[in-house]
Every structure is written in structure tokens, then in C-alpha cells.
Amino acid sequence: MPRESFDHKLRLLQDELLVMGSMVGKAIARAIEALKDRNLEMARQVIANDLKINEKRYKIEDNCLELLATQQPMAGDLRVIVAVLSIITDLERIADHAEGIAKIVLMLGDEPPLKPLIDVPRMATKIDDMLRRSLTAFIESDTEAAKKISAEDDEIDNLYDQIYRELLLFMLQDPRTISRATYLLWVGHNLERMADRVTNICERVVFMVSGRIEEMNVSKY
Amino acid sequence: MEPKIETKSLSFYYGVKQALRNVTLAIKEHQITALIGPSGCGKSTFLRCLNRMNETIPKTRMEGEVLLDGKNIYSPGEDMVEVRKRVGMVFQQPNPFPKSIFGNVIFGPTMLGINHKARLEGIAERSLRAAALWDEVKDDWKKKSGVSLSGGQQQRLCIARVLAVNPEVILMDEPCSALDPLATLKIEELMQQLKMQYTIVVVTHNMQQAARVSDWTGFFLMGEMVEYGPTKVIFTNPQDRRTEDYITGRFG
Numbered sequence: 447m448p449r450e451s452f453d454h455k456l457r458l459l460q461d462e463l464l465v466m467g468s469m470v471g472k473a474i475a476r477a478i479e480a481l482k483d484r485n486l487e488m489a490r491q492v493i494a495n496d497l498k499i500n501e502k503r504y505k506i507e508d509n510c511l512e513l514l515a516t517q518q519p520m521a522g523d524l525r526v527i528v529a530v531l532s533i534i535t536d537l538e539r540i541a542d543h544a545e546g547i548a549k550i551v552l553m554l555g556d557e558p559p560l561k562p563l564i565d566v567p568r569m570a571t572k573i574d575d576m577l578r579r580s581l582t583a584f585i586e587s588d589t590e591a592a593k594k595i596s597a598e599d600d601e602i603d604n605l606y607d608q609i610y611r612e613l614l615l616f617m618l619q620d621p622r623t624i625s626r627a628t629y630l631l632w633v634g635h636n637l638e639r640m641a642d643r644v645t646n647i648c649e650r651v652v653f654m655v656s657g658r659i660e661e662m663n664v665s666k667y
Numbered sequence: 668m669e670p671k672i673e674t675k676s677l678s679f680y681y682g683v684k685q686a687l688r689n690v691t692l693a694i695k696e697h698q699i700t701a702l703i704g705p706s707g708c709g710k711s712t713f714l715r716c717l718n719r720m721n722e723t724i725p726k727t728r729m730e731g732e733v734l735l736d737g738k739n740i741y742s743p744g745e746d747m748v749e750v751r752k753r754v755g756m757v758f759q760q761p762n763p764f765p766k767s768i769f770g771n772v773i774f775g776p777t778m779l780g781i782n783h784k785a786r787l788e789g790i791a792e793r794s795l796r797a798a799a800l801w802d803e804v805k806d807d808w809k810k811k812s813g814v815s816l817s818g819g820q821q822q823r824l825c826i827a828r829v830l831a832v833n834p835e836v837i838l839m840d841e842p843c844s845a846l847d848p849l850a851t852l853k854i855e856e857l858m859q860q861l862k863m864q865y866t867i868v869v870v871t872h873n874m875q876q877a878a879r880v881s882d883w884t885g886f887f888l889m890g891e892m893v894e895y896g897p898t899k900v901i902f903t904n905p906q907d908r909r910t911e912d913y914i915t916g917r918f919g
Contacts, residue, residue: 449852451856515903516898516899516902
């Protein structure tokens with residue numbers, strides 16, 4: 447019986463984090479869909495929704511503050527709350543990168559596509575998957591999964607390399623593509639940064655479970 | 668929502684010494700209100716005014732009003748026993764009577780004239796369940812003495828004794844200060860359950876306890892109520908410098 451209501455509040459906090467995670471996952475998927483389909487309306491929606499994600503973050507932060515101030519969390523409980531505070535910052539930044547992609551979609555406007563997009567959606571799908579699994583690892587306190595996910599950042603870096611080389615080739619062959627290719631490079635960069643943030647989340651899972659803060663995968667970018 | 672209890676310009680004097688200064692406070696129904704402040708700040712005096720407990724102390728004087736559901740409990744027509752039935756109290760030291768657990772719980776109902784055995788048993792079981800003590804005592808509650816229970820169990824027995832007379836408000840004066848941390852947490856958890864049905868006002872020295880259990884917090888200092896608000900606000904962003912100094916341990 448002791449601390450039942452506090453445990454309940456901690457669980458609610460984790461639920462809220464999952465809700466925020468799914469909002470962010472949706473933002474990534476929609477931003478990429480908007481890019482593929484040149485759907486300006488959808489891009490605008492992603493930008494508008496970013497405000498909701500920010501609000502969610504402030505709400506969770508507020509709940510953490512309340513628990514810290516009123517429940518005197520110690521040891522594992524304290525680490526959960528500190529981890530949540532850190533993870534919501536990463537989630538918010540990931541959403542900002544999705545918003546960044548949506549803004550690029552607006553800048554591209556109705557310029558003809560440079561090429562069919564293959565690696566960019568692949569990158570986005572991979573990141574969405576890593577994000578989802580990192581939050582599951584958080585809920586399940588699964589450090590092994592967290593370590594595995596952060597190692598997968600290398601795949602993202604490789605995809606980014608590939609995109610970079612391909613776009614460079616376009617620009618060399620035809621300088622008229624420079625503007626569009628640069629925009630796509632920015633998209634790639636936004637995605638690459640998202641994956642680094644997922645690695646941060648994985649680090650927090652390890653911290654939450656073990657109390658150790660360790661750098662898990664230093665991205666080459 | 669109308670407040671369950673409301674004080675208006677409540678002042679209290681022990682002889683010439685003024686212990687409370689014009690305290691106006693509205694206590695909400697089905698919420699836990701915590702009163703905090705340093706020793707001698709008047710918080711216990713205030714609590715005892717809420718069910719006319721101070722009346723028996725000689726050379727004391729009270730000014731102002733205490734309204735229970737909008738009616739002044741100090742009006743000439745109000746019956747003190749009735750007030751204390753509606754507003755029960757749990758004290759710092761668990762004070763079971765030297766009777767069986769059953770005898771303790773039915774003490775109040777018996778005094779109020781209930782003597783039907785089955786009915787008393789029903790009241791006792793319900794009260795012990797509500798006080799989260801039933802499972803620990805159900806095998807020998809009729810024989811075992813209330814005094815033989817552990818401190819935490821004794822305090823829950825005292826809560827059951829209060830619940831047995833069907834109060835509307837429960838006042839708690841440092842209910843956990845004689846208990847160990849685990850027994851304390853059990854009482855705190857119990858308070859969360861009780862607030863669904865009752866209105867609780869708790870005085871505590873333990874600021875962390877106030878933060879953990881209450882919905883509303885009032886900070887008292889030298890007989891004055893300095894600040895009153897949602898617990899979350901009091902502990903994250905108090906509006907008065909003196910409250911901030913007290914809760915951050917920079918007082919004095």
C-alpha cells in the first residue's frame with residue numbers, strides 16, 4: 447500500500463511521455479509524406495502541430511516539477527523523473543526537426559522533384575522505428591535494447607552519407623539542381639539529427655536503470 | 668463549490684497572549700488541507716478551533732466565526748457534542764482506550780445510544796476496513812486489546828474510532844509524528860482513500876508530508892496565516908517571501 451498514489455502518478459507520467467512520443471512519431475511520418483507528395487497543406491499541419499507537441503512537453507515538465515517538489519523522490523524514482531525531463535527535451539527537438547522538414551517542403555513549393563525519394567523515406571522509417579523502440583525500452587527499463595538501438599545510429603549515418611554523395615553528383619552534373627538538392631540535403635541533416643536525439647533517449651534509459659551516465663554512440667556528424 | 672469549513676477573522680488568545688490573528692480561511696470539501704509552520708505559529712490552535720476543542724482550556728478567548736456548511740459552530744444554539752461528532756479529531760499520540768479493538772471502535776456509537784449488537788459489529792467492521800486495519804486484526808478484534816497493537820496500527824484504530832461516528836470532517840494533529848516511516852506512509856495512503864468521503868485538515872511539522880499528501884496548504888507564522896493555496900503552487904512557486912524562506916529551510 448505505501449506510496450500507491452505516488453506510483454500511480456509516476457505511471458501517469460510515463461504514459462504521458464508515450465503519448466508525446468507518438469505525437470512526435472506522427473510528425474516525422476507526416477513531414478516525410480508531405481515531402482514525397484509535395485503536400486503543402488500537410489506540411490502546414492505539421493508546423494501547426496508542433497505547437498501542440500511543445501505544449502505537451504511543458505505539461506509533462508510541469509508534472510515532473512510537481513512530483514519533485516511534493517513527493518521527495520529518491521533513488522530510482524528520482525532517476526525516472528530526471529530521465530523524463532531529459533527525454534521530453536529530446537522529443538521536442540526531434541519534433542522541431544520534423545517541423546524543419548515541413549518548412550523545407552514549403553520552400554520547395556511546386557518545383558519539380560529532383561528524383562524519386564528512396565533513401566530519405568527509408569531513413570525516416572528507420573528513425574521512427576528506433577524512436578518507438580527507445581520509448582518501449584524506457585517503459586520496460588530495457589538497457590540491452592537501448593544499447594542496441596543506439597548502435598543502429600550508424601545505419602542512419604550511412605544512409606545520410608549515401609544521400610549526400612548522390613545529391614553532390616546531381617549538383618556536379620547540373621548546377622540548376624543545386625537549390626533543390628541543397629534543400630534535400632537539409633532534410634537529410636534534419637533526419638540525421640533526429641537519430642542522434644534517439645541515442646540520447648537510449649542513454650537516459652541506461653541512466654534510469656543503472657544510475658550511470660555514459661555516451662553510447664558518438665555520431666560521426 | 669461552497670467551502671466545508673470556513674473561518675472568518677478568527678483570533679484566539681491564551682490569557683493576554685494572542686495565538687491567532689484574524690485568520691480567514693475556506694477549507695474545501697473532499698480535499699486534504701495541510702497547515703504548516705514553525706512551532707508556536709498557531710496551526711494546532713487553529714485546528715482545535717474547528718471542533719471547539721479549545722473551549723475546555725481555561726482563560727482562553729476566541730473572536731471571529733467558524734462556519735461548518737455555512738453555520739457558525741459557536742452559535743449559542745449549537746451543541747458541542749454534535750459538532751465534535753461531525754468534526755472528528757485524530758491526535759499526535761495514538762490514544763486507544765484499554766479495551767478490545769472492537770470496544771475502541773464502538774465507543775463513540777455506544778455513547779450516542781446505539782446498543783444493537785449486530786449493528787455495532789457492522790459499524791466496527793466498516794470502520795476498521797475504511798481505516799485499512801481490518802485485514803490485520805479481523806481474527807481477534809473482539810479479544811485483542813487496542814493497546815497491544817503497534818503504534819501505526821493504534822493510530823489507524825484511532826482513525827477507525829473517529830470514522831465510527833460518521834464524521835464529515837477529520838482533523839489530524841501531527842498524526843504521524845510518533846510513527847516510523849513505513850507506518851507514516853500507510854497513514855498517508857489511507858488519507859488519500861479517506862478524502863473521497865471526508866474532508867481532512869492535517870497539521871504537520873513535517874513539511875514533506877504536507878507536500879506529499881495535501882491538495883491545499885496553509886502556511887502559518889506567529890499566529891498569522893501568511894499564505895494559502897494549492898499545494899503544488901505553495902511548493903513550487905509560493906507568492907510570499909516568508910513562505911519561500913520557510914519551505915526552502917532559510918527561515919529565521
